Amino acid sequence: xxxxxxxxxxxxxxxxxxxxxxxxxxxxxxxxxxxxxxxxxxxxxxxxxxxxxxxxxxxxxxxxxxxxxxxxxxxxxxxxxxxxxxxxxxxxxxxxxxxxxxxxxxxxxxxxxxxxxxxxxxxxxxxxxxxxxxxxxxxxxxxxxxxxxxxxxxxxxxxxxxxxxxxxxxxxxxxxxxxxxxxxxxxxxxxxxxxxxxxxxxxxxxxxxxxxxxxxxxxxxxxxxxxxxxxxxxxxxxxxxxxxxxxxxxxxxxxxxxxxxx
Numbered sequence: 001x002x003x004x005x006x007x008x009x010x011x012x013x014x015x016x017x018x019x020x021x022x023x024x025x026x027x028x029x030x031x032x033x034x035x036x037x038x039x040x041x042x043x044x045x046x047x048x049x050x051x052x053x054x055x056x057x058x059x060x061x062x063x064x065x066x067x068x069x070x071x072x073x074x075x076x077x078x079x080x081x082x083x084x085x086x087x088x089x090x091x092x093x094x095x096x097x098x099x100x101x102x103x104x105x106x107x108x109x110x111x112x113x114x115x116x117x118x119x120x121x122x123x124x125x126x127x128x129x130x131x132x133x134x135x136x137x138x139x140x141x142x143x144x145x146x147x148x149x150x151x152x153x154x155x156x157x158x159x160x161x162x163x164x165x166x167x168x169x170x171x172x173x174x175x176x177x178x179x180x181x182x183x184x185x186x187x188x189x190x191x192x193x194x195x196x197x198x199x200x201x202x203x204x205x206x207x208x209x210x211x212x213x214x215x216x217x218x219x220x221x222x223x224x225x226x227x228x229x230x231x232x233x234x235x236x237x238x239x240x241x242x243x244x245x246x247x248x249x250x251x252x253x254x255x256x257x258x259x260x261x262x
Contacts, residue, residue, distance in 0.1 A: 015185060015210055019072065020064040026057040029083050037083055043126055043143065046156055048175040058082030061186050065210060075206055078186035080131055080178075089127045089140060089161075117144070118167040119159055130158070130174070136189060137162040141174060160191045168195040184214055 034053060038044050045053070052059075063076040081087075119125050119142035131139040143156035158177040160168040170191060171177050184190035189203035193216055199207060207214050 015065075017066050017068075017210070018063050018076075019066050022060070022062045024060040026059075026082060028055055029053040029057045033083060037086070041088065041126060043145075046141070046174060048173055049141070052080075052174065052178070053083050058085075063186070075188065075210065076186040077188065078131065078181055081129065086128050086130070089121060089129055089138070117154070119144070119161075130177075133160075133189060133191060135163070137191075139170070139177070139191060160195065162192075162195070162197075170194055185211055187211065187214070190214070 031054075034045060034050060044050075059078075059080045061076065061078045062074065064072045065075045066072045119127050119140070121127060124145050124147070126143045126145065128141045129138045130141055133139065138161045140159050140161055141156055142159050144154065155172070157172050158170045158174060160170055162168065168191075171180060181190075184193075187203065187207055187210065189200055190207070192199050192203060193214075198204075198216070204215070
């Protein structure tokens, strides 16, 4: 946390062209507020997530990318919710939190990647939204409460809930997810790299342009150190809207016609 909040140059050193890095932290959460949250949801925060909130009440990271032509685009963005907004998905009380009626709340199914059951929005599951990935999904911390007389449930894990209401397990702990977030430079939709769907077109384009060593085909893992890569060259005109180019052509035709009349 100290590396992120006091020295944002970590991301500039990792990728040439990165500029205008913004890292916003908040005052730490006191123990009474955490105790009140735990009493409300009748559960204890994982130790690493508790330590995070004792350091800062939420975190926001954003940065821009400057292409060789000089144009600048906002690319990186991540926002971990403050404790007061760490709400339960699928609240059982009317008007509580953010219920998702599209997701079935009955039972638990094995995840596609193994025997771990996927979270369900039911009374047994406590699903907390850590980060919202725009309109594409949410990163959640899910924990299943034990049944009376039953075996102990699996520990809490971090999952991705996509827009089609399918669950994808990302990692075991919040600390691991936080490291993955930094390692992937808060690039847009980087979490989809760990799903069967893979990266979307735009996400893959930005990752290829800015950090190609992060692509699944590169063989790079989260534990690897950053590699020294030459900066990519791109024409900024590729990002300009077609309507602007069309307007420039129309103005040019009008100017030529005016000169011809004269």
